[in-house]
Amino acid sequence: MDYFNYQDDGRLYGEACDLSRLAEQHGTPLYVYSRATLERHWHAFDKAAGDVKHLVCYAVKANSNLAVLNVLARLGSGFDIVSKGELCRVLAAGGDAGKVVFSGVGKRVDEIEFALEQNIFCFNVESIAELARINEVAGKMGRKAAISIRVNPDIDAGTHPYISTGLKENKFGIPIEQAQDVYHQAASMEHLEIHGLDCHIGSQLTEVAPFLEAVDKLLVLIDALAADGIHIQHLDVGGGLGVRYDDETPPEPGVYVEQLKARLQGRDLTLVFEPGRAIAANAGVLLTRVEHLKPGEAKNFAIVDAAMNDLIRPALYSAWQAIIPVDKTLERQAAVYDIVGPICETGDFIGKDRELSITEGDLLAVRSAGAYGFVMASNYNSRPRAGEVMVDGEQAFVIREREPLTDLWRGESLLPES
Ligand SMILES: Cc1ncc(COP(=O)(O)O)c(C=O)c1O
Numbered sequence: 363m364d365y366f367n368y369q370d371d372g373r374l375y376g377e378a379c380d381l382s383r384l385a386e387q388h389g390t391p392l393y394v395y396s397r398a399t400l401e402r403h404w405h406a407f408d409k410a411a412g413d414v415k416h417l418v419c420y421a422v423k424a425n426s427n428l429a430v431l432n433v434l435a436r437l438g439s440g441f442d443i444v445s446k447g448e449l450c451r452v453l454a455a456g457g458d459a460g461k462v463v464f465s466g467v468g469k470r471v472d473e474i475e476f477a478l479e480q481n482i483f484c485f486n487v488e489s490i491a492e493l494a495r496i497n498e499v500a501g502k503m504g505r506k507a508a509i510s511i512r513v514n515p516d517i518d519a520g521t522h523p524y525i526s527t528g529l530k531e532n533k534f535g536i537p538i539e540q541a542q543d544v545y546h547q548a549a550s551m552e553h554l555e556i557h558g559l560d561c562h563i564g565s566q567l568t569e570v571a572p573f574l575e576a577v578d579k580l581l582v583l584i585d586a587l588a589a590d591g592i593h594i595q596h597l598d599v600g601g602g603l604g605v606r607y608d609d610e611t612p613p614e615p616g617v618y619v620e621q622l623k624a625r626l627q628g629r630d631l632t633l634v635f636e637p638g639r640a641i642a643a644n645a646g647v648l649l650t651r652v653e654h655l656k657p658g659e660a661k662n663f664a665i666v667d668a669a670m671n672d673l674i675r676p677a678l679y680s681a682w683q684a685i686i687p688v689d690k691t692l693e694r695q696a697a698v699y700d701i702v703g704p705i706c707e708t709g710d711f712i713g714k715d716r717e718l719s720i721t722e723g724d725l726l727a728v729r730s731a732g733a734y735g736f737v738m739a740s741n742y743n744s745r746p747r748a749g750e751v752m753v754d755g756e757q758a759f760v761i762r763e764r765e766p767l768t769d770l771w772r773g774e775s776l777l778p779e780s
């Protein structure tokens with residue numbers, strides 16, 4: 363059975379794997395990813411960028427399992443990281459530090475040192491204080507740090523307020539009106555080398571227009587900087603391309619990349635992309651089993667063995683993800699359910715008001731769960747985090763064991779007897 367959504371047209375995309383068998387073998391809840399889909403989505407960006415100089419830096423935060431990173435590293439992917447931990451993962455997965463961009467508003471001194479030691483491609487700098495810190499650390503190490511400034515173009519990405527990043531009121535980047543001045547300050551810092559210009563306006567964008575608006579503003583800035591003698595070599599357009607969860611119709615990566623390329627109008631710029639969700643979301647599902655059906659006057663509940671600790675997107679952003687029975691051939695009575703987990707929170711739901719034909723013990727797949735799924739999991743209610751499996755053609759590999767119960771208190775200690 364195939365339950366991998368192909369983001370281009372919403373079709374289920376096939377790997378030769380039987381999800382029911384995987385659930386029986388490895389238990390539920392269980393994340394399952396498709397290698398072929400990860401690769402196809404990465405290639406969609408890389409191929410479309412084709413004839414211009416470019417670097418596809420997969421955003422590690424979307425899904426940082428080592429096997430996922432390794433699949434992309436083998437394709438020659440770059441990586442967008444936001445912490446030392448993510449850089450360590452990239453290195454452990456065989457990624458090339460020379461293709462790493464380091465984003466994030468709060469880089470610590472030790473993180474900057476480590477990134478410099480590893481010779482990363484570029485720091486995406488988000489404040490004047492951070493510029494000064496990187497300059498100082500690089501100076502102490504006798505190094506020069508390659509930097510881009512993340513510019514906040516004040517554009518409404520039209521996405522959920524929690525994942526919108528390019529507005530004035532957001533904490534990210536340097537306001538575009540101040541950017542030219544900040545580049546001049548950077549140019550005067552001895553241990554910095556200006557390489558690029560960066561922006562990221564939000565996540566799950568379903569239109570190209572806001573990206574184009576941002577790029578147009580950035581190109582004006584790039585031209586103004588050139589006139590001042592500051593030469594920008596690469597333009598990092600961030601991530602943010604949305605995927606189809608329900609009936610959205612986000613542009614395909616190819617269309618998005620082509621339109622961005624057209625905006626460059628022959629400028630000699632390397633394009634950097636930081637897609638996370640567009641590569642990983644529809645390459646994965648979360649498998650969960652129905653524990654109980656609980657009919658009620660106001661609501662029917664299907665209580666499943668996955669919960670908000672496994673997939674927090676519905677609780678956190680009221681995100682909608684498709685939930686389907688894995689075996690559709692079973693004859694069941696249809697009813698409308700809230701699909702809820704066992705956690706002691708009313709917000710613990712995976713989906714609301716879903717018409718499903720199910721009974722106790724049935725296996726469900728929560729689709730589009732490959733991005734911002736496992737990575738946002740927690741141990742709330744002392745629940746071990748789910749296992750992860752990667753399907754590769756006929757084969758399936760456990761790429762992370764379900765967390766053993768004893769790991770739940772690893773590193774904790776009792777107070778000494780008094
Ligand atoms: C700086 C940066 N780059 C890339 C991404 C990846 O975004 P997405 O998963 O929407 O492509 C994010 C997250 O939104 C981000 O903050």
Ligand SMILES: N[C@@H](CCCC[NH3+])C(=O)O
Pocket residue numbers: 423525565566675679733734
């Ligand atoms: N975690 C968010 C996306 C965050 C993007 C990170 N900058 C989601 O699940 O939609």
